[in-house]
Amino acid sequence: MIQEMAETLDDSGSAAPRLKQTKQNRQSQILAELNRSPSLRIADLAARLDVSTETIRRDLDELTEQGLLNRTYGGAVRPLSTEPSISERHHLLVAERERIGRAALPIIKGGRIIMIGSGSTTTHVARRIAVELRDITVITHSFGVATVLAMNPTIKVLMLPGEYHATEGANVGVHAVSFLAGFHADFAILGASGLTVDGPNEALIECGAVYSAMTMRAAETVIVADHSKFDRTFPSRYAGWQQVHHLVTDKAPSDALRAGLDANGVGLHLA
Template sequence: MDFHNNEVLPQERQQRIHALLKANGRVVASDLAVRFGVSEDSIRRDLREMASKGMCRKVYGGALLPTAHFDALSQRMQRHDGERSVLARHAASLLQAGQTVLLDAGSTNVEIAQALRGVPITVVTNAPTVAAVLCDDPVAEVVMIGGRVDRASGGAIGGSAQRQLADLQVDVCIPGICALDPETGVWGNSAEEAAFKQAMIQASGVTIIVAGAGKLGTRATYRIGTLAQVDHLVVAADLSAELREQFMAGQMQLHLVPVDAA
C-alpha cells in the first residue's frame, strides 16, 4: 500500500515505517521516500529518530530491525518459549542415530539436547548445560570442549576451545546465533564467540541454523558466516513473504515450522 501523502505527521510515518520493518526485516530509504511521497532527507531523519528510540538499526541506504537483546542463559532458560521449543524439536528431528553432532551453547540448543535423549548419537559440546542434559542418557555419548566459559552464552570459547575444534571432523553442527540477515549472513555479538562458531562450521559436514523471529532480518557486530555455508535453516512458518523469498533464493533447505499451537 502506498501512502502518497506528505501531510502525514512524522510520528505516524515512523509508526508505518516500523510496521514495514517488522514485516520485511529491512527498509530502503529511497523506496520509503516514494511510498510516502516525501524526500529521502525526511526519511533519513525518520530513521535517525527511530534508531535513537531503539526501533531500528540504521545502515547505509536504509534500516534493519534492531539487534535482539539477550539475557543471561540462566534467565532465558527460566522463561517458557513455545516457539523455541517447537523449533528445537524440529531441529533434533533432522539428526540421525549414529551421527556425531557439534552442539553449541544456548537456550535453544539445551532444548535440542533434551529432544535427543534416547537417541544413540554422539554430541560434542562446549556447553556444560547441554552436557548435563545428556550425560546420564544410556545411549548418547557426550564429548566436552573445554576452555574459558563465556558468562553471556554459557559456552567455552577462546583459543583453547578453537584448537580442540581444529582436530575434529563431525557430521553436523548447530551453532547458536544472535542475528540472521538474508543478505549478509549469520552474526554473533563477540569476536571470540564468532570465531568459535566459524570453527564449528569448518569442522562439520552439515550446518543447521535455528532462528527465532527476533533474530531474523537483523545483524549483530561480528559475522559468523554467509548463508552459502548454511545447509538447513529452521524458522517459524509465519515468516514474512519477503524474508521467505530471500531465504529460499539460496541453496539451503528452508524449514518452515508451524508454532501456533506451541
C-alpha cells in the same frame, strides 16, 4: 507518574473521572518492561497498558527511532548492544523454541557425531536429542547443552576446553577453536543472535569464532533460531548462507531473508 484526566459515564449516567496515561508515561513503562524482559509482544503490551495494538506499534516505532529498542515481528527487543544473558534467554519464547527443538530432530537423526553451539534454542534441541537419540557423540562448548544430554547415558559428550564465558555458560577462545580442528561431525547445530540476507550472526564475537569453526568441521550446518532473530545484525557474521544447509524456525521470514535462503539452497523448516 504523569497522568491526564478523562471522563466516562458511571452507572447513573453522570460523568465520572478516570485516569488515562500520557504517551510519555506509557513509553516509560514499555522501557521498564524491556529492562525486566528482553523481548516484548505488542498484544501483551496493549493488554497490560489498556490501549490498542496500533497505539503500541506507534510507541515502539518512536522508541526505535530514538535508539531505545529494536522492533521485531510482532514486538520489540533490547537494542543490539544489549544481548540478554543465557539465563534470561531461557525464559523467552519457550513454546516456540520447544517446537524448533522437535522440528530439528528429523533432520539430524542419521548423524553419529554432532557439534552443538551454546544458546537457549540449541539447549532445547539437545533436550530432544537426549530423549530421542542414542549411541551418538556430541561435541559442545556449552555447559547447558552438556547438562541436558547427561540424562542419556548412551550419549558421549566431549567438552571443548577454553576460557569460561559466564553470561553464555560456555567455553570460548583459542583453545576451544583449535580443539575442533581434530574432529569432523555429521552435523553442526548452531543458534544465532541475528539472521540477515548475509547469513547468521552472533552478538558475542568469541562464540562466533567457535560457531565458525564448527561450521567448517561439519558436513551439514543446521541453524535453529526463532522469529525474533529475523533481520537483526550483530558484530560476528560467523557463516554465509552458502555454508548453511538448514534453517529451523517458528515463522516464515521476511521476503528479503527468504530470498537469501532460496538463492543459497538453504532448506527452510517451519516448526
